[in-house]
Amino acid sequence: MSRLTLTELSRRVALPVATVxxxxxxxxxxxxxxxxHWLFDETVTVLVxxxxxxxxxxxxxxxxxxxxxxxxxxxxxxxxxxAALRRRLERFxxxx
Amino acid sequence: xxxxDYYDILGIKPDADDKAIKGAYRKLARKYHPDVSSDDDAESxxxxxxxxYHVLKDPEKRAEYDxxxxxxxxxxxxxxxxxxxxxxxxxGEAHFDDAGAFSDFFQSIFGGxxxxxxxxxPRAGRDLEVELPLFLEDTVADTRKxxxxxxxxxxxxxxxxxxxxxxxxxxxQGAPGxxxxxxxxLYLRVRLVPHPLFDVDGHDLLVTVPVAPWEAVLGAKVSVPxxxxxxxxxxxxxxxxxxxxxxxxxxxxxxxxxxxxxxxxKVVLPEHQDEESLALWRQLADRAGFDPRADWEKRx
Numbered sequence: 179m180s181r182l183t184l185t186e187l188s189r190r191v192a193l194p195v196a197t198v199x200x201x202x203x204x205x206x207x208x209x210x211x212x213x214x215h216w217l218f219d220e221t222v223t224v225l226v227x228x229x230x231x232x233x234x235x236x237x238x239x240x241x242x243x244x245x246x247x248x249x250x251x252x253x254x255x256x257x258x259x260x261a262a263l264r265r266r267l268e269r270f271x272x273x274x
Numbered sequence: 275x276x277x278x279d280y281y282d283i284l285g286i287k288p289d290a291d292d293k294a295i296k297g298a299y300r301k302l303a304r305k306y307h308p309d310v311s312s313d314d315d316a317e318s319x320x321x322x323x324x325x326x327y328h329v330l331k332d333p334e335k336r337a338e339y340d341x342x343x344x345x346x347x348x349x350x351x352x353x354x355x356x357x358x359x360x361x362x363x364x365x366g367e368a369h370f371d372d373a374g375a376f377s378d379f380f381q382s383i384f385g386g387x388x389x390x391x392x393x394x395x396p397r398a399g400r401d402l403e404v405e406l407p408l409f410l411e412d413t414v415a416d417t418r419k420x421x422x423x424x425x426x427x428x429x430x431x432x433x434x435x436x437x438x439x440x441x442x443x444x445x446x447q448g449a450p451g452x453x454x455x456x457x458x459x460l461y462l463r464v465r466l467v468p469h470p471l472f473d474v475d476g477h478d479l480l481v482t483v484p485v486a487p488w489e490a491v492l493g494a495k496v497s498v499p500x501x502x503x504x505x506x507x508x509x510x511x512x513x514x515x516x517x518x519x520x521x522x523x524x525x526x527x528x529x530x531x532x533x534x535x536x537x538x539x540k541v542v543l544p545e546h547q548d549e550e551s552l553a554l555w556r557q558l559a560d561r562a563g564f565d566p567r568a569d570w571e572k573r574x
Binding site: 189190220223224227231232247257265270 | 304307310312320324398403441443458473475480516538540542
């Protein structure tokens with residue numbers, strides 16, 4: 179899979195390099211490699227786009243966006259885990 | 275065309291000031307933002323809220339909308355008041371992206387394509403992400419799937435071993451580019467569909483296997499389904515309820531390793547027992563001298 183430099187990523191998501199740098203520094207996305215420059219997996223564009231939408235639509239600053247994304251991902255994971263555990267429990271409690 | 279009451283949508287009074295409008299929008303936008311909301315209908319609700327805010331925050335648009343709303347309330351029906359023609363979207367405010375086109379109602383008043391495209395040279399289309407529901411059986415071998423994205427139908431090959439939450443990238447199948455820019459990519463996020471028999475735990479699968487009390491005590495050979503046909507499983511003697519028996523290599527196929535299948539034993543009683551069986555149970559109760567609660571209350 180091909181990887182993107184910071185400049186290429188910025189162009190792909192139509193955000194200034196400084197903004198993408200801030201997004202990386204807040205841990206919203208992580209570069210695959212640091213040496214000698216940042217290189218990103220192409221799949222991060224979806225995350226950056228999502229972050230940019232939250233920033234714009236909810237007028238949040240970037241650290242708020244980072245927190246919102248982290249919590250919503252955790253929330254999503256827990257919901258799925260909860261649903262899976264409920265299903266397992268029901269199978270076990272079902273008398274048949 | 276259905277009239278949209280933007281005030282109702284934002285849950286505010288028609289005389290609400292800018293601060294109240296903004297506050298109501300912020301609150302609902304947080305609640306229904308498709309990137310964070312778990313509401314099934316989040317996207318359409320968010321669009322409705324955004325559209326309402328887009329109109330009400332702009333004094334000119336709000337005045338025009340209010341005029342139409344008053345006219346309608348006074349029994350004016352579908353047609354606009356005298357001289358009402360709607361004004362056309364003028365500036366190219368970079369606000370709404372291609373996924374956020376406003377409703378027909380909005381366009382009938384304010385015109386425009388509803389898209390608030392950004393100006394200034396070719397721009398790559400947005401990358402899109404959609405969920406791809408996948409049956410567990412589909413993960414065993416490469417599987418061809420048909421998906422609909424908007425008005426397009428795409429054929430995708432899902433490689434064997436694709437797991438829950440993984441992304442499949444389809445280059446150039448995202449939103450179209452603007453002014454000659456390249457199209458974005460489409461990402462399919464895999465969601466394993468709950469199975470009637472198997473539960474998923476990482477790469478491992480679990481199947482709950484009902485056994486009779488005597489099978490649990492004496493041991494038995496039982497036939498158990500797997501994703502690739504049935505196998506014969508040995509239930510060891512003296513198996514407690516809930517015991518997990520590992521069937522190696524019969525879990526989900528992974529790109530690095532294949533998981534295992536765990537059979538979870540569930541002891542079930544017969545629904546009806548005749549007098550003779552009950553007599554045998556009584557005999558066993560006398561003979562066993564077993565108190566399952568001997569240590570139980572000591573834990574309290």
